[in-house]
Amino acid sequence: MPRRVRVPELPFRRWFTYREVTDFLRALAASRPGLCRLDSLGQSREGREVWALTATDFGSGAAEDRPAYLIHGNIHAGELAGTHAALHTARRLLTDRAGLDLLKRVAFHIVPRLNPDGAEFVVTTSGRVRSRTDRSERMPNTLYQEDVDGDGLILSMRQAHPDGTFAADPEDRRLLVRRRAGAKGPFYRVFPEGMIHAWDGGDRIRVEGRGFDWNRNWSCDWRPEPEQHGAGDFPFSEVEMRHFAEFIHRRPNLFGVLGYHTGPAAVLRPPSTGALSDLDAGDDRTMEALARIGAKETGFPVVPVIRYHRAQDRDINLRGHFHNFGYQHLGLFVFEFELGTIADSAGISTEEQFAISSEEGHEAQMRRVLRWWDRQRPRDPLFRAWKRFDHPQMGRVEVGGLLFRHQANQTVRALSRIAQGTYRFTLAHAGQHPQVALEEVQAEAVGGSVVRVRARVANRGTLPTHVSNRGRSLSRVRPVRVEFHPARGATLLSTEGHVEVGHLAGETGSRMLEWFVSAPKRGGDVCENRVMGGAGGPVRRIVRREA
Ligand SMILES: [Zn+2]
Numbered sequence: 001m002p003r004r005v006r007v008p009e010l011p012f013r014r015w016f017t018y019r020e021v022t023d024f025l026r027a028l029a030a031s032r033p034g035l036c037r038l039d040s041l042g043q044s045r046e047g048r049e050v051w052a053l054t055a056t057d058f059g060s061g062a063a064e065d066r067p068a069y070l071i072h073g074n075i076h077a078g079e080l081a082g083t084h085a086a087l088h089t090a091r092r093l094l095t096d097r098a099g100l101d102l103l104k105r106v107a108f109h110i111v112p113r114l115n116p117d118g119a120e121f122v123v124t125t126s127g128r129v130r131s132r133t134d135r136s137e138r139m140p141n142t143l144y145q146e147d148v149d150g151d152g153l154i155l156s157m158r159q160a161h162p163d164g165t166f167a168a169d170p171e172d173r174r175l176l177v178r179r180r181a182g183a184k185g186p187f188y189r190v191f192p193e194g195m196i197h198a199w200d201g202g203d204r205i206r207v208e209g210r211g212f213d214w215n216r217n218w219s220c221d222w223r224p225e226p227e228q229h230g231a232g233d234f235p236f237s238e239v240e241m242r243h244f245a246e247f248i249h250r251r252p253n254l255f256g257v258l259g260y261h262t263g264p265a266a267v268l269r270p271p272s273t274g275a276l277s278d279l280d281a282g283d284d285r286t287m288e289a290l291a292r293i294g295a296k297e298t299g300f301p302v303v304p305v306i307r308y309h310r311a312q313d314r315d316i317n318l319r320g321h322f323h324n325f326g327y328q329h330l331g332l333f334v335f336e337f338e339l340g341t342i343a344d345s346a347g348i349s350t351e352e353q354f355a356i357s358s359e360e361g362h363e364a365q366m367r368r369v370l371r372w373w374d375r376q377r378p379r380d381p382l383f384r385a386w387k388r389f390d391h392p393q394m395g396r397v398e399v400g401g402l403l404f405r406h407q408a409n410q411t412v413r414a415l416s417r418i419a420q421g422t423y424r425f426t427l428a429h430a431g432q433h434p435q436v437a438l439e440e441v442q443a444e445a446v447g448g449s450v451v452r453v454r455a456r457v458a459n460r461g462t463l464p465t466h467v468s469n470r471g472r473s474l475s476r477v478r479p480v481r482v483e484f485h486p487a488r489g490a491t492l493l494s495t496e497g498h499v500e501v502g503h504l505a506g507e508t509g510s511r512m513l514e515w516f517v518s519a520p521k522r523g524g525d526v527c528e529n530r531v532m533g534g535a536g537g538p539v540r541r542i543v544r545r546e547a
Helices: 018-031 079-094 097-103 114-123 239-249 281-298 322-329 350-355 359-376 412-430
Strands: 036-043 050-055 068-073 107-111 142-145 156-160 166-168 176-178 187-191 192-195 254-261 265-268 303-304 333-338 381-393 395-402 437-447 450-459 481-486 509-518 523-534 537-542
Touching: 018 036, 018 050, 018 079, 018 114, 036 239, 050 079, 050 239, 068 079, 068 412, 079 097, 079 107, 079 254, 079 412, 097 412, 142 187, 156 381, 176 359, 192 254, 254 322, 254 412, 265 395, 281 303, 281 333, 281 412, 322 333, 333 412, 437 509, 437 523, 437 537, 450 523, 450 537, 481 509
Parallel strands: 068 107, 068 254, 254 333, 265 303
Antiparallel strands: 036 050, 050 107, 142 192, 156 187, 156 395, 166 176, 166 187, 265 333, 381 395, 437 450, 450 509, 481 523, 523 537
């Protein structure tokens, strides 16, 4: 017998580079080849693989024949914790009793790093990017981020300037605060560390090219810029998102999607535009009940995307956002975990973060974060001291400030606890999968060569085969049908072989079916029944005549 290979440990020490993500996924797939396989959705813009791990018990069935649950992380470059949380779930599914049990019924597709290029930029340099910036066509007088002083990091540059909009914080000299009327200098203008393309030497300096936010590039409610910042040129115009959309639309068996982000901690649920009343009332209740499981398991509040904003602001409309796509276009219950940022690790709640209504409030929060960070004494500091540097273009500047890769995420240690909760939520949500079965299958001789075949097609899962009420109305999720394929030598006597059953409710949805067949051979095959459509997975069953 081959030696059992150990499932690799997932260290919670630092965020992973592309190489480390790749190595971990390969080691995972190699350790349990009967339970998971590693594929690529395709290549990123810069030629990295967008990995997709499929986890299911291949020994008892194929992934396409099971209801499927999709997890994605790190669509936003700086949200590295999402990759780690997704990898944690992948590992637990392969090692826990509850996970292994679920793999017998459900296929998981896990895309831990949807944006490998952007994430690599952040994890290796600590530079700042949402999903992507356009660097292919460089504009004059525009600063592009770069490690100019050669210390391996992209930090901030501050330069004394009479019109500078920042000043050193009198309470914590490390921080920069907004210049206020009557304040004493020196005043600074502040840029990311970088070089200015085709600079004319003047004061007007723009920062970076056009920004793209891939969570505004989904097809539902998509709007072009400037109506929706970061939208891209058209739905799925970004190659990684296009790969992902094709992957999703090839899988009618999907019944749930979970995305990982980092922002003030929350369990996000639809809608991302409009009002809660735009959703089917029954779907709204189911969605809320599922989200509350996420809240219970993580301690995060449940927030509809439209309300994920500061207390004093009006509800937001995010166009081309994942939530409306997942619910309106796929008909699924979809969620996102906002895993928190460094402010959450410092003990500042989502409610407190969203209550901040002024620059002063934001500055006070940053002081609190830095004081807390100082007490942690971590080896990789959140703040780098300002250091004098002779910039090849700008002359004397100081380089330093906060590290974006730490600011944008909770500490890795805090995530190790949170990821347990998001995993338990995943088990609970995925555990509600629809489950189609053929029951009470009989082939009974009723005289001569005539056989009566009976079977009950049933959904014994929790969710209906159309998943949501919205899903019932979409062509994507096809109604359940039972196909009748006669065996060699057998002839259908009933007027109808294939039966359109329609969708089946959860748990008790079933229908008894009956066919009369001429099948002369005793003990031989009569027919094969195939249950197709719905999200409960296809089922195939060969029916034999009793000897
Ligand atoms: Zn995000």
